Amino acid sequence: MLSLARTVKEPFGCRRLSIRALGHAAAGIAILTLPVIVSRSAIAQPLADPFSVGGPGSTDRLTFPLPLRSPAVRSVAVENASLSGSVLRIDTDAPVTPIAYCLADPPRIVLDLVRASCPSVSGDMPHTLTPRTAGAIERVRLVPIGADGGTRVLVDVPMLLPFHARRTPGSTGVTLEVFRLAPRYGIVVLDAGHGGDEPGCVGRRGTLEKDVNLSVALRAQAILASHGVVCLLTRSDDFAADLWDRAYFANECGAKLFVSVHCNASQRQASGTEAYYTSPVSRPLADRIQTEMLMALGRPDRGVHTCRFVVTRETEMPAVLCELAFLDNEEEEVLLSNPDFQGKAAEAISRAVLGCLRGDGMRDTLSSGVFIR
Numbered sequence: 001m002l003s004l005a006r007t008v009k010e011p012f013g014c015r016r017l018s019i020r021a022l023g024h025a026a027a028g029i030a031i032l033t034l035p036v037i038v039s040r041s042a043i044a045q046p047l048a049d050p051f052s053v054g055g056p057g058s059t060d061r062l063t064f065p066l067p068l069r070s071p072a073v074r075s076v077a078v079e080n081a082s083l084s085g086s087v088l089r090i091d092t093d094a095p096v097t098p099i100a101y102c103l104a105d106p107p108r109i110v111l112d113l114v115r116a117s118c119p120s121v122s123g124d125m126p127h128t129l130t131p132r133t134a135g136a137i138e139r140v141r142l143v144p145i146g147a148d149g150g151t152r153v154l155v156d157v158p159m160l161l162p163f164h165a166r167r168t169p170g171s172t173g174v175t176l177e178v179f180r181l182a183p184r185y186g187i188v189v190l191d192a193g194h195g196g197d198e199p200g201c202v203g204r205r206g207t208l209e210k211d212v213n214l215s216v217a218l219r220a221q222a223i224l225a226s227h228g229v230v231c232l233l234t235r236s237d238d239f240a241a242d243l244w245d246r247a248y249f250a251n252e253c254g255a256k257l258f259v260s261v262h263c264n265a266s267q268r269q270a271s272g273t274e275a276y277y278t279s280p281v282s283r284p285l286a287d288r289i290q291t292e293m294l295m296a297l298g299r300p301d302r303g304v305h306t307c308r309f310v311v312t313r314e315t316e317m318p319a320v321l322c323e324l325a326f327l328d329n330e331e332e333e334v335l336l337s338n339p340d341f342q343g344k345a346a347e348a349i350s351r352a353v354l355g356c357l358r359g360d361g362m363r364d365t366l367s368s369g370v371f372i373r
């Protein structure tokens with residue numbers, strides 16, 4: 001729900017445009033007060049009628065109902081008894097996409113529910129929830145964020161554990177699963193490139209890079225989890241994450257290794273697999289990933305290269321960006337959109353990560369690579 005009678009002023013040429021938002025349970029009304037007279041066609045207008053133009057003097061006032069209202073958090077529940085870990089269910093009255101990340105000190109998982117209104121302090125729902133049974137979720141707190149509304153859900157955990165946040169299937173809410181796994185090798189961060197309104201490259205058949213990247217990262221997370229590796233994702237759903245935030249996330253949770261998953265594109269017709277790294281300490285991981293991907297995917301070898309990408313440059317542990325294949329190559333687009341091929345890519349990445357975590361060559365880097373703010 002929009003907050004009642006909120007007014008925002010934005011630059012409009014040399015003057016200011018004011019936007020007044022009114023909210024109620026069913027819909028919102030936005031009133032744009034323009035400092036100059038404009039014609040209706042001058043306004044980029046994604047919203048359909050009804051739409052009115054009028055107002056005295058040099059001010060036109062446009063009123064239209066907002067088609068979507070902001071979601072509201074209705075209830076929060078924790079199941080701590082599950083053998084695999086704990087589940088947090090957040091019920092909302094309209095769809096919401098969680099932005100999930102974790103912080104190391106003290107260990108907690110943060111879910112930002114953008115635009116979702118936080119239950120009022122005076123309401124029935126408590127802002128702090130302490131589960132009756134002990135488990136991977138120790139406490140849940142809800143705090144309002146942002147001028148335009150939003151709820152931050154802080155989930156206290158005993159240690160950084162792998163988690164998966166997603167929209168609840170068949171419902172408007174959000175589910176957070178926290179897996180109870182002993183971190184045998186420390187934490188690995190996988191980064192599914194792009195997301196949300198940044199699709200990455202797009203194949204001729206309409207395959208979106210962000211979807212392939214996420215599918216491969218989720219599959220690799222599951223494979224690594226089965227080997228006792230705590231694997232966290234910079235995004236576990238379809239949302240845009242800032243490149244610097246992705247690197248910060250890996251640094252903040254003290255990741256041992258970082259792998260960013262991408263698909264390639266070229267102006268010329270190109271094909272094949274390649275890997276990128278910035279710091280020399282990342283070279284062994286880049287070599288292993290490239291070798292495993294070539295064996296698993298069978299695409300041409302485009303080599304291992306150095307780069308200055310934000311996610312490989314700003315991360316403080318061995319970090320590699322891999323380009324699985326070319327999405328703008330028709331043959332490779334068919335492969336990239338195939339779940340079996342995605343599974344092979346995930347297995348290749350997992351084998352390389354496990355090899356580096358277990359291998360002698362990485363030991364020095366691993367023991368000194370932990371960074372917690």
Ligand SMILES: [Zn+2]
Nearest residue numbers: 193200262263
């Ligand atoms: Zn990409």
